[in-house]
Amino acid sequence: MSGCDIRGMAMAARAAARALACAGGDHKNRALRAMAEGLTAARARLLTVNAEDVEAARADGQTPAFVDRLTLTESRIDGMARGVRQVADLPDPVGAVTGTWRRPNGLDVGRMRVPLGVIGIIYESRPNVTADAAALCLKSGNAVLLRGGSEALRTNRAIADVLSAAVASAGLPAASLAVVPSADREVVRAMLSLHGLIDLIIPRGGESLIRAVREGSQIPVIAHDKGLCHTYVDESADLGMAGEIAYNAKVERPGVCNAMETLLVHAGIAAAFLPGFVARLRAAGVEVRGCPRTQALVPDVVPATDLDWDTEYLALTLSIRVLDSFEDAVSHIARHGSGLAEAIVTSDHRRAMRFLREVDAGAVFVNASTRFTDGYEFGMGAEMGISTQKLHARGPMGLTELTCEKFVVLGDGQIRDSRK
Amino acid sequence: MSGCDIRGMAMAARAAARALACAGGDHKNRALRAMAEGLTAARARLLTVNAEDVEAARADGQTPAFVDRLTLTESRIDGMARGVRQVADLPDPVGAVTGTWRRPNGLDVGRMRVPLGVIGIIYESRPNVTADAAALCLKSGNAVLLRGGSEALRTNRAIADVLSAAVASAGLPAASLAVVPSADREVVRAMLSLHGLIDLIIPRGGESLIRAVREGSQIPVIAHDKGLCHTYVDESADLGMAGEIAYNAKVERPGVCNAMETLLVHAGIAAAFLPGFVARLRAAGVEVRGCPRTQALVPDVVPATDLDWDTEYLALTLSIRVLDSFEDAVSHIARHGSGLAEAIVTSDHRRAMRFLREVDAGAVFVNASTRFTDGYEFGMGAEMGISTQKLHARGPMGLTELTCEKFVVLGDGQIRDSRK
Numbered sequence: 073m074s075g076c077d078i079r080g081m082a083m084a085a086r087a088a089a090r091a092l093a094c095a096g097g098d099h100k101n102r103a104l105r106a107m108a109e110g111l112t113a114a115r116a117r118l119l120t121v122n123a124e125d126v127e128a129a130r131a132d133g134q135t136p137a138f139v140d141r142l143t144l145t146e147s148r149i150d151g152m153a154r155g156v157r158q159v160a161d162l163p164d165p166v167g168a169v170t171g172t173w174r175r176p177n178g179l180d181v182g183r184m185r186v187p188l189g190v191i192g193i194i195y196e197s198r199p200n201v202t203a204d205a206a207a208l209c210l211k212s213g214n215a216v217l218l219r220g221g222s223e224a225l226r227t228n229r230a231i232a233d234v235l236s237a238a239v240a241s242a243g244l245p246a247a248s249l250a251v252v253p254s255a256d257r258e259v260v261r262a263m264l265s266l267h268g269l270i271d272l273i274i275p276r277g278g279e280s281l282i283r284a285v286r287e288g289s290q291i292p293v294i295a296h297d298k299g300l301c302h303t304y305v306d307e308s309a310d311l312g313m314a315g316e317i318a319y320n321a322k323v324e325r326p327g328v329c330n331a332m333e334t335l336l337v338h339a340g341i342a343a344a345f346l347p348g349f350v351a352r353l354r355a356a357g358v359e360v361r362g363c364p365r366t367q368a369l370v371p372d373v374v375p376a377t378d379l380d381w382d383t384e385y386l387a388l389t390l391s392i393r394v395l396d397s398f399e400d401a402v403s404h405i406a407r408h409g410s411g412l413a414e415a416i417v418t419s420d421h422r423r424a425m426r427f428l429r430e431v432d433a434g435a436v437f438v439n440a441s442t443r444f445t446d447g448y449e450f451g452m453g454a455e456m457g458i459s460t461q462k463l464h465a466r467g468p469m470g471l472t473e474l475t476c477e478k479f480v481v482l483g484d485g486q487i488r489d490s491r492k
Numbered sequence: 493m494s495g496c497d498i499r500g501m502a503m504a505a506r507a508a509a510r511a512l513a514c515a516g517g518d519h520k521n522r523a524l525r526a527m528a529e530g531l532t533a534a535r536a537r538l539l540t541v542n543a544e545d546v547e548a549a550r551a552d553g554q555t556p557a558f559v560d561r562l563t564l565t566e567s568r569i570d571g572m573a574r575g576v577r578q579v580a581d582l583p584d585p586v587g588a589v590t591g592t593w594r595r596p597n598g599l600d601v602g603r604m605r606v607p608l609g610v611i612g613i614i615y616e617s618r619p620n621v622t623a624d625a626a627a628l629c630l631k632s633g634n635a636v637l638l639r640g641g642s643e644a645l646r647t648n649r650a651i652a653d654v655l656s657a658a659v660a661s662a663g664l665p666a667a668s669l670a671v672v673p674s675a676d677r678e679v680v681r682a683m684l685s686l687h688g689l690i691d692l693i694i695p696r697g698g699e700s701l702i703r704a705v706r707e708g709s710q711i712p713v714i715a716h717d718k719g720l721c722h723t724y725v726d727e728s729a730d731l732g733m734a735g736e737i738a739y740n741a742k743v744e745r746p747g748v749c750n751a752m753e754t755l756l757v758h759a760g761i762a763a764a765f766l767p768g769f770v771a772r773l774r775a776a777g778v779e780v781r782g783c784p785r786t787q788a789l790v791p792d793v794v795p796a797t798d799l800d801w802d803t804e805y806l807a808l809t810l811s812i813r814v815l816d817s818f819e820d821a822v823s824h825i826a827r828h829g830s831g832l833a834e835a836i837v838t839s840d841h842r843r844a845m846r847f848l849r850e851v852d853a854g855a856v857f858v859n860a861s862t863r864f865t866d867g868y869e870f871g872m873g874a875e876m877g878i879s880t881q882k883l884h885a886r887g888p889m890g891l892t893e894l895t896c897e898k899f900v901v902l903g904d905g906q907i908r909d910s911r912k
Contacts, residue, residue: 090826090850090852093849093850093852094849094850167849173871175869175870175871179860179864179869181870181871184848184849184856186849186852188882188883189852189882267706271881271882271883272882272883286687286710287710290706290707292712292713292881292883293712294883310905313904313905316905316907317905317907319907320907320908321907324907324908324909324910325910406510424902428604428900429513429514429587429604429606430510430513430514432510432513432606432609432898433898434898434899435898435899435900435901436604436898436899436900436901437901437903438900438901438902438903439902439903439904439905439906440599440901440902440903440904440905440906440907441906441907441908443907443908443910444599444901444906444908445899449595449599449908450595450601450899450901451593451595451601461691461712462608462609462691462692462896463608463691463692463712463714463883463884463896464883464884464896466896466897466898466899467898467899468899476882476883476884476886477886478852478853478854478855478856478886478887479854479855479856479865479870479886479887479888480848480855480856480858481855481856481857481858481860481864481870482844482857482858482859482860483857483858483859483860484733484859484860485730485733485736485737485859485860486737486859486860486861486864487736487737487739487740487741487744487860487861487863488740488744488861488863488864488869489744490744490745490863
């Protein structure tokens with residue numbers, strides 16, 4: 073297996089996790105600041121190693137976009153260091169007991185927030201994930217095994233060496249973080265079978281990566297699936313506001329998961345809203361596809377097919393559907409949404425509240441752009457991806473989402489009598 | 493596939509889940525009370541159908557204990573009905589927004605508690621689980637697919653028919669709950685592949701069932717693994733209290749997961765504590781296995797092998813180990829505990845607090861019996877099993893653990909500018 077002892081690595085991470093779980097916030101912050109300093113001090117070496125990866129990727133015929141994502145620069149390294157320092161400045165999520173309750177027999181029962189243990193992260197080419205993820209895991213008291221893309225292996229290993237040495241210099245275990253030193257897919261398969269040693273797998277990448285991880289894992293997975301986000305313009309909407317929000321959701325950064333892919337419009341205001349709005353979109357280079365009623369209102373709309381309602385364009389393309397009712401919009405979203413983020417624009421309070429309750433997604437917006445679906449924008453200070461599943465964490469994942477709560481029970485000699 | 497359209501069932505459950513998610517607490521409680529009445533009214537029919545399952549199990553050579561678990565009686569049916577009514581009396585976990593925070597741009601961000609969606613429960617012989625699980629899922633706004641043991645199939649279907657009709661009579665979808673009408677293992681396999689239609693799988697049963705589910709599932713799983721619980725008697729312990737707690741943890745009900753399997757004793761009080769305590773255990777019929785130091789203090793102790801420290805006896809057997817320090821006890825638990833429940837008996841405040849922080853388990857006790865690890869004993873009002881994993885829910889799972897939180901965001905026209 074390429075000489076990579078993934079089980080041995082996981083056991084070392086597990087031992088490190090025990091020490092990290094008991095480390096105080098100040099201690100972890102010293103390690104994080106040492107990590108940031110280490111990155112800055114190692115700039116020259118990191119650039120040299122990265123140049124080898126970049127050269128190999130070019131020789132391998134990778135696209136310019138791919139090579140760009142892979143490439144480190146001085147300013148990108150400084151950005152990683154800055155990110156690590158920002159994590160040090162966040163509050164420590166570990167150790168809080170959120171209140172206890174007293175049982176009739178005098179037992180005090182409460183919940184204490186604790187780290188998950190060992191987290192495995194499987195990601196694609198950007199090397200900055202190595203530093204970001206290592207910082208978030210360390211701050212939340214978790215050890216981490218990082219398995220990046222094979223094209224970035226040299227770079228990721230060099231970054232991990234710097235970070236690991238920094239953690240050790242602060243008196244925490246060097247094995248608190250490690251890059252899996254193999255590009256072999258068998259190693260990933262073995263990693264995903266280490267139930268009991270690894271507590272959580274987070275895949276970050278394209279759909280095929282996520283599907284392979286989900287299908288192959290015996291360890292719980294938190295995945296970031298595709299984002300197929302809707303904005304619904306209700307008949308009661310302020311049309312100026314609706315135009316601003318929908319334009320922002322589509323155009324501001326179309327290639328990201330929280331951008332809008334489908335616009336739903338109430339029939340009552342479609343004629344007043346759509347012609348002007350589509351003209352504005354087209355001026356920004358957006359291709360518009362629409363249902364028959366959209367086509368009737370706006371010239372030269374490409375007919376939307378059934379496939380369009382399920383397509384994450386990640387591009388300047390928008391599908392538009394005119395609907396007869398609020399309920400039809402909620403049903404369309406239930407059928408076609410990916411559970412990432414959904415928005416309504418309305419001035420009807422009852423519909424706003426119904427939308428919040430009835431639409432099932434990680435983030436549900438009233439009168440704001442879905443583009444705000446982001447850990448930083450939500451005020452969580454950091455983000456380890458956006459969960460589109462429902463268990464444990466939905467929506468942007470911050471430090472708290474890398475922890476769990478255990479029960480703590482304080483007694484003074486209580487014993488149980490089942491016959492009571 | 494035995495004529496069982498599991499995908500069709502899951503799609504019907506998914507549609508039902510949308511209606512359940514929007515149903516008010518009063519409405520769900522009316523359905524629950526109709527379910528309880530339905531069970532009582534159908535007693536005669538349920539007993540007739542159950543007699544067929546019982547007869548088949550006897551003819552099949554099942555053990556008397558197995559047949560007993562499978563058997564319904566009037567009082568067991570009344571017990572199921574009472575359980576369903578108790579669930580109706582619990583507070584509704586759905587809909588709460590636990591506070592919002594305001595972002596600098598005026599967005600109000602908060603979290604709202606919502607149902608998971610569709611839950612699949614895979615369980616073994618006791619038919620009461622059918623009613624218990626259906627009630628807990630309905631109250632928490634989830635639809636449920638129940639796949640019980642093949643030996644109880646007739647009984648489970650009859651119970652589900654009664655419950656489903658009652659739910660429909662209260663104006664909620666009959667498909668809110670359904671028993672998978674097939675004993676075919678292929679159906680379970682197909683069920684575990686329905687990622688996107690089923691949101692959570694809860695296996696309840698023996699180790700082999702749980703392992704098969706975990707290995708076969710593409711859907712998130714919350715499992716209840718074995719319970720290997722320790723009680724550590726510190727050198728500062730009140731030995732009278734220690735004896736009561738440890739005796740209760742071992743003897744009161746040895747066949748359950750929260751009973752103690754291993755007693756750890758600090759060397760400083762082992763000579764004062766163990767001889768009298770072991771004599772008391774033996775008087776209750778407990779077989780004691782011990783480390784060499786235990787053997788030196790107590791006559792006729794069976795030598796414990798390495799295997800004993802990892803064995804869940806579920807019987808009147810106890811392994812005992814004498815250790816030199818608090819740290820050794822915490823290390824022993826880290827190595828051998830199953831993460832269900834762990835207890836310390838101590839009068840040293842610092843050690844009590846360290847034990848709470850450093851021991852990694854679903855429930856950590858100071859000066860109380862691990863036998864309290866139970867949703868009812870913790871005041872949660874109900875229990876859907878005890879999770880031994882860390883993601884989403886640890887320890888006893890109540891209604892809240894059958895829900896998740898989504899982000900809700902209230903704006904007045906905010907749009908995002910990434911260039912800021």
